[in-house]
Amino acid sequence: MRFEDIEIGDELPAEQPDVRVERVREFAKTAGMLTGRFVDHQKAREQGLPGAILPGIMSQALLAAVIHRWAPGCAIQQIDTVFRAPILVDSHPTTRGVVTSTDAGAQTVDVDLTIENEAGETRVIGTAVVRLD
């Protein structure tokens, strides 16, 4: 995809990322976050959580991967994520994105990003600045 192909309002394809406990455990292990609240539902409940929750930085990494699939070869210059509420491990969240502005001089687009849970509640919001040649 090239910069000229993109218009404000373009939507990124919605995706259902893999947040099964096996995958989250893999992420937590490599990121040094192998604690109960992220990888063990029972231990998370003992801490007052509804179940194990996704590490915030994993949510951010999932959104970056979505951008790369939408625009192969693009360069993310900045990505900001706000962890409004937890995403449960073993749930079925959906990632979404929409182009909100374009800058022809810089060859960049701004993208608004969200992750919703099964109830359609927004749990993570974010923005990214993406350069396309």
Add this chain to the structure above:
Amino acid sequence: MDVEAIKKNWLNREFDVAEFPITQERILAYVHACGETDPRFSDPEHPEFQAPPTFTAQYVGRRILPRDFPMLGFRGFDAGKTVVLHGPARPGDTLFAHSKIADAYEKTGRSGRMVFLVHRMEFVNQKDERVSTVDWRMVRQPDQEPEKREK
């Protein structure tokens, strides 16, 4: 401890430098776990193989807060992260992360007063080239301190 005092006494003072060697194995493990499929990040044979953009967001320094930083309550949570990319991190690089508190501000929500601390890590490589800036917004809830909960 109010936010103005934190700003006056603690902002923009480097309190930690941590070192992180970048390996191909660790990049690939991270990439697989987050479902990244771009070959620049998933294929070591790609000519531009490098760590994905959020890779440095996983790192924590030797200290999260400066020594003797005031206790701001026992409850807290991770409110978000911002990553600004300056250059690639590749296998064989060693990154040095310089930590400081970059901002402090206050909000009031349903659960009371919340103090936001922006913990900034500036990553440079072994050539002192900038790689990324990672801002971690940490929330502390001073109203949840034990002496207040007991009243």
